[in-house]
Amino acid sequence: MxxxxxxxxxxxxxxxxxxxxxxxxxxxxxxxxxxxxxxxxxxxxxxxxxxxxxxxxxxxxxxxxxxxxxxxxxxxxxxxxxxxxxxxxxxxxxxxxxxxxxxxxxxxxxxxxxxxxxxxxxxxxxxxxxxGTTGFTYDPAMVPGGKLDESWKELFEPRPELKGKIAMLNEMSDVWNAAAYYTGVDKCTEDPKEAQKILDVLMAQKPDVKLYSNDGTIDRMIAGEVPVHMQWNGAAHRVKAKKPDAVYVYPKEGTTFWTxxxxxxxxxxxxxxxxxxxxxxxxxxxxxxxxxxxxxxxxxxxxxxxxxxxxKGDPAVNTPEEFNDRLVPYKACSPASKDLREKVWTKLKS
Missing domain, CATH: 3.40.190.10 (Periplasmic binding protein-like II)
Incomplete structure (x- = not known):
């Protein structure tokens, strides 16, 4: 656009x-x-x-x-x-x-x-x-019981009612990082076996993903096209302007902090x-x-x-103090690590 x-x-x-x-x-x-x-x-x-x-x-x-x-x-x-x-x-x-x-x-x-x-x-x-940060947003009116856990598990192992309805970002680093946090793998790993763990999680999740997209994440949530969306926190804030009940989650396994x-x-x-x-x-x-x-x-x-x-008053933008220890800053990864990440991404998107 x-x-x-x-x-x-x-x-x-x-x-x-x-x-x-x-x-x-x-x-x-x-x-x-x-x-x-x-x-x-x-x-x-x-x-x-x-x-x-x-x-x-x-x-x-x-x-x-x-x-x-x-x-x-x-x-x-x-x-x-x-x-x-x-x-x-x-x-x-x-x-x-x-x-x-x-x-x-x-x-x-x-x-x-x-x-x-x-x-x-x-x-x-x-x-x-x-x-900002990369977490996920959900609409309480569209999820079982009106609440999801503060965990990447809600995206990587979605509840039966949410299978095929999860939306992910189409950004290699963000998706890789989230899967690394969830599996407990260093996001700068150079170990092919650890990279395989990340790939296994992403491939198992793939059938449950409605789409991978960086565009339209705000409108998609507002329109109710998906109940859960991996999202940047500023986009979550704009969703909440139209859907005040929407919840932005800082997953407990780790939430990427970026600039x-x-x-x-x-x-x-x-x-x-x-x-x-x-x-x-x-x-x-x-x-x-x-x-x-x-x-x-x-x-x-x-x-x-x-x-x-x-x-000023939105916790999606102004991170609550109790979530500060969940924020994971940028880490410069080696060429070998980046190569593994790109191979995983290529396999996922092929």
């Missing part, structure tokens, strides 16, 4: 935003490449108004698609939104531009915990966009405009607008005052 293109031009050379200024050309273009439904059209419109830069956005269905696009030449995009796993690969392969994020005017607005990230420890290639970033392909045609955009996104009001739309948390200090009350 391609978002609406906004075409207004404003003859401005610099815009003052609060105590900080964002300098940009009075014209020019910017092309974004992001997940579908993961950036506010109104925020793009605001960026155009503030900078005069005509901005368009296209979407990809998976990080594998994003990586393939960059390896094939980048497709003429200026800003991309990879996750931590793909970010490290892109840096290693020399696919990204060193844009000196840590020297940008608004870098000081970031929370200290986000001053570094695996794969880009100095924060020269990337700035944080959204961060998505903004980065620039090395051959981006509008490099300076890309830098302007990333610096602009590190302003509290803009980061909050992105959070309010996506339902995910951001990494910018001072953005809290601009967040909606529903976002």
């Amino acid at each position: 391609t978002f609406k293109t906004f075409t207004r031009h404003m003859a401005v050379s610099a815009i003052a935003l609060g105590a900080m200024a964002v300098s940009a050309a009075a014209d020019g273009e910017l092309r974004l490449y992001n997940w579908s439904n993961y950036f506010s059209p109104e925020l793009l419109e605001k960026f155009e108004k503030d900078t005069g830069i005509k901005t368009t956005i296209d979407s990809y269905a998976s990080e594998e698609d994003l990586l393939a696009k960059l390896q094939a030449g980048g497709g003429g995009y200026d800003v991309i939104f990879p996750g931590t796993t793909t970010l490290g690969i892109m840096v290693d392969k020399g696919l990204l531009a060193d844009i000196g994020v840590n020297k940008m005017e608004n870098f000081g607005n970031l929370l200290p915990a986000f001053h570094t990230i695996a794969g880009d420890e100095e924060r020269t290639y990337s700035a944080p966009y959204m961060w 998505d970033v903004m980065a620039v392909p090395k051959d981006a045609p509008n490099m300076e405009n890309a830098k302007t955009f990333i610096n602009w996104m590190m302003l509290p009001e803009n980061a909050a607008a992105a959070s309010n739309y996506t339902g995910y948390s951001n990494a910018v200090k001072g953005s809290g005052e601009f967040l909606t009350d529903s976002l």
Whole structure:
């Protein structure tokens, strides 16, 4: 799906935003490449108004698609939104531009915990966009007894009433990680026997899965097409806006904690405009607008005052303290481990 293109031009050379200024050309273009439904059209419109830069956005269905696009030449995009796993690969392969994020005017607005990230420890290639978790959401009105256990077992060994009705994400890392947590296998294992355990769980589950999809997870749950959906927490928040009784689960075996970033392909045609955009996104009001739309948390200090009350009060977004020990951060896996993961995924999807 391609978002609406906004075409207004404003003859401005610099815009003052609060105590900080964002300098940009009075014209020019910017092309974004992001997940579908993961950036506010109104925020793009605001960026155009503030900078005069005509901005368009296209979407990809998976990080594998994003990586393939960059390896094939980048497709003429200026800003991309990879996750931590793909970010490290892109840096290693020399696919990204060193844009000196840590020297940008608004870098000081970031929370200290986000001053570094695996794969880009100095924060020269990337700035944080959204961060969140991967668990699952269910509709109490559609599940036996109105409640499911806080366990991946509900997806990998579904109750008889839910067989054939489970929806999974179509994201290799998220699915592999969940199965690894459930089987007690290190998600960075290099042991083929342990990888086989993960494959066995996924293959046994496959007949019970209605579909694997990253797109439409929100609408699918709201429409009642499935009772249970592996889901990112921001999507769960948006489901709850329409279905307040929906429950987001942090599985007790482990819940992936992730960060998505903004980065620039090395051959981006509008490099300076890309830098302007990333610096602009590190302003509290803009980061909050992105959070309010996506339902995910951001990494910018001072953005809290601009967040909606529903976002502040949703445990799917603001993880309850008692679940903190369930959160499993990103771990850089070896090439041998990644190779096993890809083989398992290929067999699962064949």
